[in-house]
Amino acid sequence: MALSTSSNFAKPDDAFRMIVEAHRGLDDAQSGDLDAALVLILANHIGDIGVLRDAITLAKRQVIEAVQPSQQ
Amino acid sequence: MAQQTKTQFGYRRHPDQDRRETDPAHHPVVIVGAGPVGLSLAIDLAQRGQRVVLLDDADRIGEGSRAICFSKRSLEFWDRLGVGDRMVDKGVVWSVGKIFHGASQLYQFNLLPEEGHKRPAFINLQQFYAEAYLVDRVEELSAIDLRWRNKVIALEQRNDHVVLTVETPDGAYRLAASHLVACDGARSSLRRMVGAEFAGQVFEDQFLIADVKMSAEFPTERWFWFDPPFHAGRSALLHRQPDDIWRIDLQLSPDADPVVERKPENVRPRIARMLGHDKFEFEWISLYKFQCRRMEKFNHGRVIFAGDSAHQVSPFGARGANSGLEDAENLGWKLDRVLRGLSPERLLESYHIERSAAADENIRESTRSTDFMAPATNQEARLRKAVLALARETDFGKRMINGGRLSIPSIYETPLSTPDVDAWNGGTRPGASMPDAPLKDRSGQSTYLTDAFVAAGTRFTVLAFANGAAPDVPNDVGVIRIGGGDFTDAAGLLDARYDAAPGSAYLLRPDGYVAARFRHPTRAALEAALARASGLN
Numbered sequence: 001m002a003l004s005t006s007s008n009f010a011k012p013d014d015a016f017r018m019i020v021e022a023h024r025g026l027d028d029a030q031s032g033d034l035d036a037a038l039v040l041i042l043a044n045h046i047g048d049i050g051v052l053r054d055a056i057t058l059a060k061r062q063v064i065e066a067v068q069p070s071q072q
Numbered sequence: 073m074a075q076q077t078k079t080q081f082g083y084r085r086h087p088d089q090d091r092r093e094t095d096p097a098h099h100p101v102v103i104v105g106a107g108p109v110g111l112s113l114a115i116d117l118a119q120r121g122q123r124v125v126l127l128d129d130a131d132r133i134g135e136g137s138r139a140i141c142f143s144k145r146s147l148e149f150w151d152r153l154g155v156g157d158r159m160v161d162k163g164v165v166w167s168v169g170k171i172f173h174g175a176s177q178l179y180q181f182n183l184l185p186e187e188g189h190k191r192p193a194f195i196n197l198q199q200f201y202a203e204a205y206l207v208d209r210v211e212e213l214s215a216i217d218l219r220w221r222n223k224v225i226a227l228e229q230r231n232d233h234v235v236l237t238v239e240t241p242d243g244a245y246r247l248a249a250s251h252l253v254a255c256d257g258a259r260s261s262l263r264r265m266v267g268a269e270f271a272g273q274v275f276e277d278q279f280l281i282a283d284v285k286m287s288a289e290f291p292t293e294r295w296f297w298f299d300p301p302f303h304a305g306r307s308a309l310l311h312r313q314p315d316d317i318w319r320i321d322l323q324l325s326p327d328a329d330p331v332v333e334r335k336p337e338n339v340r341p342r343i344a345r346m347l348g349h350d351k352f353e354f355e356w357i358s359l360y361k362f363q364c365r366r367m368e369k370f371n372h373g374r375v376i377f378a379g380d381s382a383h384q385v386s387p388f389g390a391r392g393a394n395s396g397l398e399d400a401e402n403l404g405w406k407l408d409r410v411l412r413g414l415s416p417e418r419l420l421e422s423y424h425i426e427r428s429a430a431a432d433e434n435i436r437e438s439t440r441s442t443d444f445m446a447p448a449t450n451q452e453a454r455l456r457k458a459v460l461a462l463a464r465e466t467d468f469g470k471r472m473i474n475g476g477r478l479s480i481p482s483i484y485e486t487p488l489s490t491p492d493v494d495a496w497n498g499g500t501r502p503g504a505s506m507p508d509a510p511l512k513d514r515s516g517q518s519t520y521l522t523d524a525f526v527a528a529g530t531r532f533t534v535l536a537f538a539n540g541a542a543p544d545v546p547n548d549v550g551v552i553r554i555g556g557g558d559f560t561d562a563a564g565l566l567d568a569r570y571d572a573a574p575g576s577a578y579l580l581r582p583d584g585y586v587a588a589r590f591r592h593p594t595r596a597a598l599e600a601a602l603a604r605a606s607g608l609n
Binding site for chain 1: 454455457458468
């Protein structure tokens with residue numbers, strides 16, 4: 001199975017909003033803990049090491065490119 | 073505490089020491105290091121008919137539980153060496169582990185959930201008992217010449233042999249050997265002499281081990297704590313041993329002062345908090361740090377490395393001594409064949425291929441355990457915290473907790489295996505170790521496949537599931553016939569573990585690994601698989 005990057009939610013705003021609201025009222029440390037738990041729960045739900053690897057690659061690219069913007 | 077000696081041996085002068093320096097005695101095989109690996113290898117070689125010289129720089133067996141956990145695979149090897157019963161009779165049998173977080177239990181696992189194995193998943197036994205029983209066995213075998221206080225101080229490598237300089241209380245002498253096996257431990261001096269020092273990952277966390285004598289009613293299980301109330305923020309391990317001795321491992325901070333930490337007056341309050349009382353005495357206290365690393369090549373000309381000299385792992389997972397014993401069982405039959413001229417030297421390359429891959433697996437597993445116990449960054453700590461929290465209510469969280477993944481034999485991807493050509497529904501694939509199963513022999517007596525393997529000669533053996541006709545097997549190969557022959561599958565477990573349709577046959581290597589399997593074995597197919605597993609093509 002390949003990582004799906006097409007839009008899968010009928011209402012993407014609802015999904016984004018739900019995650020944002022989950023962090024409301026939490027301090028940075030608590031937010032970090034929440035994200036860690038969420039990542040593990042979702043990773044297990046996907047249950048496919050290849051998809052997880054692709055997701056990590058995609059996510060990591062955003063972080064690395066945010067630090068070192070490519071010359072274009 | 074003073075260093076104690078559990079068993080003392082005597083140095084004896086050997087006639088080899090009277091030889092002229094230019095005319096040293098020549099032996100087929102010399103093993104350096106009389107620890108569990110060197111002793112076991114010497115016994116295996118001697119039982120195969122080889123004469124062995126075994127050198128050790130000390131003359132005593134030291135104290136302390138040290139390796140402590142011996143795996144089913146190691147016990148099966150020791151059964152073949154004639155010492156399995158003694159180990160198991162003395163050892164404490166266990167298969168259940170429990171993981172605690174804080175004050176509550178998170179998870180329980182059974183390492184041998186299935187029936188029908190002669191040996192348990194693990195025994196706990198102080199290393200000094202294991203060594204003493206092996207030395208007793210060595211002394212029954214006249215083919216082993218065990219020389220205490222013989223320290224190798226120089227090595228010269230020649231094309232087809234090595235020459236050693238050995239220091240003794242009577243001075244130095246020289247000794248030549250066709251093959252040298254270095255089982256001289258983590259601080260191997262032979263490794264330095266071949267110029268193969270190695271780098272690896274050093275873990276900064278320190279661990280305190282104590283063997284504590286007390287009467288206690290804890291069950292015979294492996295108990296592992298993350299962040300226990302008695303040792304906040306770190307991990308702890310409790311294990312039972314024979315003689316009312318309990319093994320306790322406590323993780324310490326990287327900056328803890330080893331000299332201070334190991335003083336009994338400082339260890340005692342920690343352990344009293346753990347046990348809830350102070351009615352115990354110390355047998356042994358030690359402090360350790362560890363590294364995870366292996367030699368790039370286990371074979372250096374005529375010098376072969378086995379055990380801790382070749383690879384080191386963190387202690388979580390019982391992968392140190394057990395993997396060393398797997399090295400010995402892998403090497404013994406190969407070296408025997410090469411010494412007899414039955415197989416070419418290159419058969420020994422398969423020792424490196426198989427056992428270095430196993431070392432990589434052991435390093436990977438034990439490094440993961442160690443990283444889980446001692447998270448290196450804030451985010452790693454955060455992920456671990458999430459796993460421990462999720463484990464309270466989810467199955468996947470429980471299974472992600474890593475308090476040590478305990479040693480199981482590797483499956484070898486090896487040129488010695490013949491790839492399957494027939495269709496198999498599970499069973500045991502080439503490169504895997506043979507699973508045990510209960511049998512009944514011709515007279516109806518209960519026995520086990522592992523015993524039948526020993527009775528068949530601990531050599532290349534065909535395990536044949538009969539359909540009437542006896543299989544046509546190559547010369548000098550043992551046979552274990554199931555059904556219509558010598559044995560019956562007492563509990564139906566053999567069928568399940570070997571997908572044993574009538575007429576099928578497995579070719580087992582002398583170390584009890586599967587070399588090949590066939591639905592309809594022919595003499596030619598077995599001959600070809602045998603040649604391949606012997607390094608002949």
